[in-house]
Amino acid sequence: MTSVIRDFSRLCLHTITTKPWSLSEAIAGYTKAGVVGITVWRSALAELGLAGSAQALRSSGLKVVSLCRGGFFPAGTAQGRQDAIDDNRRAVDEAAELGAPLIVLVCGAVPCMPLQEGRKQIADGIAAVLPYAEAAGVKLAIEPLHPMYADSRSAINTLGQANDVVEAIGNPALGVTVDVYHLWWDPDLEPQIRRAGESIFSFHISDWRTPTRDLLNDRTLMGQGCINIRQIRGWVEQAGFTGYNEVEIFSDEYWAGNQTEYVERIKAAYLSYA
Amino acid sequence: MTSVIRDFSRLCLHTITTKPWSLSEAIAGYTKAGVVGITVWRSALAELGLAGSAQALRSSGLKVVSLCRGGFFPAGTAQGRQDAIDDNRRAVDEAAELGAPLIVLVCGAVPCMPLQEGRKQIADGIAAVLPYAEAAGVKLAIEPLHPMYADSRSAINTLGQANDVVEAIGNPALGVTVDVYHLWWDPDLEPQIRRAGESIFSFHISDWRTPTRDLLNDRTLMGQGCINIRQIRGWVEQAGFTGYNEVEIFSDEYWAGNQTEYVERIKAAYLSYA
Numbered sequence A, B: 001m002t003s004v005i006r007d008f009s010r011l012c013l014h015t016i017t018t019k020p021w022s023l024s025e026a027i028a029g030y031t032k033a034g035v036v037g038i039t040v041w042r043s044a045l046a047e048l049g050l051a052g053s054a055q056a057l058r059s060s061g062l063k064v065v066s067l068c069r070g071g072f073f074p075a076g077t078a079q080g081r082q083d084a085i086d087d088n089r090r091a092v093d094e095a096a097e098l099g100a101p102l103i104v105l106v107c108g109a110v111p112c113m114p115l116q117e118g119r120k121q122i123a124d125g126i127a128a129v130l131p132y133a134e135a136a137g138v139k140l141a142i143e144p145l146h147p148m149y150a151d152s153r154s155a156i157n158t159l160g161q162a163n164d165v166v167e168a169i170g171n172p173a174l175g176v177t178v179d180v181y182h183l184w185w186d187p188d189l190e191p192q193i194r195r196a197g198e199s200i201f202s203f204h205i206s207d208w209r210t211p212t213r214d215l216l217n218d219r220t221l222m223g224q225g226c227i228n229i230r231q232i233r234g235w236v237e238q239a240g241f242t243g244y245n246e247v248e249i250f251s252d253e254y255w256a257g258n259q260t261e262y263v264e265r266i267k268a269a270y271l272s273y274a
Helices: A023-033 A049-060 A078-098 A115-136 A159-169 A189-199 A229-238 A259-273 B023-033 B049-060 B078-098 B115-135 B159-169 B189-199 B229-238 B259-273
Strands: A011-014 A037-041 A063-071 A102-106 A139-142 A174-179 A200-205 A245-247 B011-014 B037-041 B063-071 B102-106 B139-142 B174-179 B200-205 B245-247
Touching: A011 A063, A011 A259, A023 A037, A023 A049, A023 A259, A037 A049, A049 A078, A063 A078, A063 A115, A078 A102, A078 A115, A102 A200, A115 A139, A115 A159, A139 A159, A139 A200, A159 A174, A159 A189, A174 A189, A189 A200, A189 A229, A200 A229, A245 A259, B011 B063, B011 B259, B023 B037, B023 B049, B023 B259, B037 B049, B049 B078, B063 B078, B063 B115, B078 B102, B078 B115, B102 B200, B115 B139, B115 B159, B139 B159, B139 B200, B159 B174, B159 B189, B174 B189, B189 B200, B189 B229, B200 B229, B245 B259
Parallel strands: A011 A037, A011 A245, A037 A063, A063 A102, A102 A139, A139 A174, A174 A200, A200 A245, B011 B037, B011 B245, B037 B063, B063 B102, B102 B139, B139 B174, B174 B200, B200 B245
Antiparallel strands: none
């Protein structure tokens, strides 16, 4: 049995989870709520700029768990692929300045590009960025996305595929992100988590709403959906993961409400269902 | 290279594809359009009743390819599971009377029931119905559904899982349905199609719209989306499949238009992209 979570010492929120908040507001809100970790989405850096964001995060005492998101490597032209590599290198610079040890990769997909070609371009792109990341002391994690995003967001749709890429590249700075929303349905999930082992660099939680009303922005709070979150957390911990439990919820419904109250609901759901 | 389709001798439409049409209208419309096969959804039987539907289909000269759909085996109570088995036996009776050699199974899922339990109940349900189907000369095909339906429609989400069930039960009256919409993203698809071989009982086509606006009813015409339909058809044919290419499109957009014109668009898309 997976141990029950009794405190917030491993709780991290993604800034996208409280999207209506600016980075300043998120920092203030999380700190006040006793949230320990923050994963910063790059879009949240616009308010204060990179240096200002880094300063605000340092002053807050929050632990920067990761920067979201790099990736989106496949493109129809060589220039497009180079632009993606350049942008990922900028993300590395940002992560280094923010003190984020990890960049999460949403690997990308181009509609009508054969998936095999997209997967090759993803592996090539990661290989091109990895030395730059290593030099900066920043790790990269492949986040396999749910198969419903295979058309335009990621041609890597199972943890097995992500593990294949990690093993093929064979660099300890490259690992995987396990997100229960994307992977819960996979009959091969438990053995693939075991296989990933120490290359599990981060762990994302939310829940699958039934019925789901929108392909992108209808995730729900832990316990409100059908995912066996605690069981998956157990598998991840048995594989050796000791990092943060990162709450990443895209939800038009929750974004429309009071974010301070929402963070309290997240905390309660975290203790009861994560 | 997969051979190009040059005629409509293997074209079959699902009655749900032209949902605004009654069964009578579908029979008339398909016949006039030179469509050869029809897969009948059980909901379409209400208009004429079972005997009347069977009579109308026989008179039409259309080939009844399959009856959609059986399945939905998992339930929270023993009574619920028995009701599902009884309903599947009724579907067998209907298929026999309609002259449909096959029932397609959407296997079912219950939100918050562990997927492993759902999968066990599916296998048990199929095993309970299979002798009755065999006695009636009706085959059953497991249709793995896209992982985005794992919460409430099917706990069987890859062809690999469907093949596992088929092999475990080991009855030649049980096989699989390959639907490109559900399976196109799977990196393991080609080997699993090869593995399925002669147990591929039917083949469904449509396309994945980008962006997809609705989880259920936003499939699109072949060629309008991102699925490598022709390549998958080639794999299926190499595995030995010689049956119909069944067009199964759920689409609020197309249902809102003129169905006679829509059937002509389907025919054109079929020759160009299937």
